[in-house]
Amino acid sequence: MLDGLPAGVVGGHPAGADRSTLRLALTVGGLVLAVLLGFGLGRTNPGPATPSATSAAAATDDHSHAPGTGPHDHGTGQAADSGAGGFSVSSAGYTLTPSAVQFGAGRAGEFRFQVRDERRRPVTRFAVVHDKPMHLIVVRRDLTGYQHLHPTMAADGTWSVPLTLAQPGVWRAYADFTAVADDGRQTAVTLGVDLVAPGGYAPRPLPAPATTTTVDGFTVGYEGTPEVGRALPLRFRVGTGDAPAALERYLGAYGHLVALREGDLGYLHVHPLAGPAGDTVTFQVTAPGPGRYRMYLDFQVAGVVRTAEFTVTVP
Ligand SMILES: [Cu+2]
Numbered sequence: 668m669l670d671g672l673p674a675g676v677v678g679g680h681p682a683g684a685d686r687s688t689l690r691l692a693l694t695v696g697g698l699v700l701a702v703l704l705g706f707g708l709g710r711t712n713p714g715p716a717t718p719s720a721t722s723a724a725a726a727t728d729d730h731s732h733a734p735g736t737g738p739h740d741h742g743t744g745q746a747a748d749s750g751a752g753g754f755s756v757s758s759a760g761y762t763l764t765p766s767a768v769q770f771g772a773g774r775a776g777e778f779r780f781q782v783r784d785e786r787r788r789p790v791t792r793f794a795v796v797h798d799k800p801m802h803l804i805v806v807r808r809d810l811t812g813y814q815h816l817h818p819t820m821a822a823d824g825t826w827s828v829p830l831t832l833a834q835p836g837v838w839r840a841y842a843d844f845t846a847v848a849d850d851g852r853q854t855a856v857t858l859g860v861d862l863v864a865p866g867g868y869a870p871r872p873l874p875a876p877a878t879t880t881t882v883d884g885f886t887v888g889y890e891g892t893p894e895v896g897r898a899l900p901l902r903f904r905v906g907t908g909d910a911p912a913a914l915e916r917y918l919g920a921y922g923h924l925v926a927l928r929e930g931d932l933g934y935l936h937v938h939p940l941a942g943p944a945g946d947t948v949t950f951q952v953t954a955p956g957p958g959r960y961r962m963y964l965d966f967q968v969a970g971v972v973r974t975a976e977f978t979v980t981v982p
Contacts, residue, residue: 750955751933753841753859760785763842763858766825770832772864778803778818778830782846782858789824792847796855797918801826802843804925805862807836808932809870810961813974815925835866841934857934873929873959876978885912887964887975893954895981900940902949905966905975911946917967922948926979929959954981 756763766779781789793800803816803826811834818828832838840862845855879888884907891901903922905912914921926935937950948966962977 750953751928751931751935752857753839753843753934754931756858756860758858759854759856761790761846761854761856761858762787763860765840765860765862768860768862770830770862770864772835772866773831773833775829775831777827778805778840778862779825779827780818780842780860781824781826782842782844784846784848790846791820791822791824793820794845794847794853796845797920797923799918800844803828804841804843804934805830805832805838806927806932807832807834807838808861809836810873810927810929810932811871812838813925813961813963813976815923815963815965815974832862832864834869835864836868836870838862838864839932843934859932859934873961874976874978876959876980878977880975880977882973882975885968885973885975887966889964889977891952893952893960893979893981895954895956898951898953900949901952902947903964903966903975904947905968906946912966912968914946914948915967915970917965917972920948921966922950923965924950924952924962925965926952926960926962928955929961935960957981 752758762783764781764783770776770778782793784790796802799817801818801820803818805814805816806812812832814830816828816830818826820826826842838861839859841857841859843857845853847853878890879886881887885905886907887903887905889901889903891899893899893901901924903924905914917923920939922939924937924939926937927933928935933955935952935955937952939948940951948964954960958981960979960981962979964975964977965972966975967973
């Protein structure tokens with residue numbers, strides 16, 4: 668993941684550090700990814716690397732830590748035992764502060780927010796993780812209408828992004844970021860807030876579980892079965908007709924996977940374990956508990972990003 672992935676800190680710290688330092692950082696940081704779920708889920712301080720964790724990390728090339736920071740604190744944004752996040756507007760000392768949460772259904776709007784620290788100051792320094800300093804996921808509470816957006820930050824720490832809530836209902840926005848404190852300490856947090864589009868809400872039942880789907884002429888399938896508390900690979904394959912698709916890098920990887928839990932909309936952010944394999948991309952997934960999840964795989968072919976969605980039941 669180091670290759671071709673600009674890693675750095677927005678708002679002050681220049682990118683660039685000794686590669687061996689980076690490798691060490693990845694090795695130790697990889698423990699979090701290997702044992703738990705990776706960015707957005709590894710909400711525990713990484714302990715000393717064990718041999719198995721080290722070798723797992725060696726095969727890992729898509730967990731980003733900014734240069735010079737080493738194994739950063741993944742904060743207390745999510746309980747390590749639940750393994751899911753995004754439930755709270757305030758966690759690990761950081762608070763999501765939206766300018767407004769009401770939108771006109773189907774009307775183009777703009778979502779603006781700040782992240783504030785314990786002293787209520789807007790945070791302006793964020794680590795670049797997976798090519799971006801801020802990842803914003805928006806989905807309606809019935810798990811439809813998934814959007815993965817990348818807001819831009821003004822100098823005062825106000826983030827903004829064009830946003831349309833297509834249908835009436837209550838929506839959830841997840842801000843997935845790594846804040847950099849005054850002392851340089853990094854904390855990865857996923858905060859969540861509800862957005863509202865007034866109107867008649869017609870919730871859609873969750874589609875039945877399936878391991879294949881189609882999107883814009885692409886057929887996407889996966890192999891593997893998530894289990895509670897065990898890190899297991901899910902291998903996705905993308906094709907058009909009988910021909911394999913040529914996956915392109917997107918957000919510093921060959922795919923980007925988010926899983927949301929039905930019922931509480933718990934947020935799992937998962938990243939690939941290994942490099943490209945043409946039409947396949949593999950993720951290591953640990954289900955935090957039984958239930959039904961909706962998985963959203965973003966992939967890029969010929970410069971266009973598409974999202975394939977799957978319902979999966981974890982017994
Ligand atoms: Cu993103």
